[in-house]
Amino acid sequence: MSAHKNQPISPHLQVYKLPLTAIMSISHRITGVGLSVGALLLVLTLIAVASGEEAYTAFHSHLSAWYGQIILFLFTFALYFHFCHGVRHLFWDAGAGFNKEDMDKFSKLTLVSAVVLTLLTWFVVLVSG
């Protein structure tokens, strides 16, 4: 034991290159916390609508400003990332998708799906005016 005292302890996050699966995992957690905070936007919007036109217009001016749109776009991506990775978790719960060669493949599929869903949603926003 004493002979190993100065050896680094694995995985030693500062120097250890995280595999894609690990980056996806911590991102799932970070987006989950972010979405919980972001859910307050929905609550605030509903309060504003319930309070009447004046309150809604004031709140809406922030949502439709450039910073509001950036927040909403990031919120959409975080939601779809968490959504797609969450579906992956459900497959894991069923015992599927644990093969070593599947790991990176499904990580990439998750990322691509999240990007596609985000762009599709904002495409719908643009065409519906």
Place this chain on the structure above:
Amino acid sequence: MNGLRTPLSLVKGLGAAKTGTGHWWMQRVTALALIPLALWFCFSVAALPGSDYATVKAWLGSPFVVTVLILTVIATFYHAQLGLQVVIEDYISGHGMRLAAILLVNFLCMIFATVAIVSLLKISLGA
């Protein structure tokens, strides 16, 4: 067979409490519910013809929309509360702080969900 059971549990003879996996299970149940709910919410909001007060209020005036939105709010905050609790349990090691943080998250999620539901009812019932 009975070696691992406490005297109290032996006397009661009820077996396991059967709630040991409750947290894990409800996280999955709410996740499953949120698959259609989240997709419906995102694409419905995206497809609104505008985001002015009249359009949003008209959309929220439909009983179907309000019903599905209330389900979405309940599933969302239930799911958020369960998830945040796991995060807190992983990163806050002090017992007192951990309990306080979990209670705070519990209360906040219940409060926000209730405020959202009351707002939706006020909009749709015009109170």
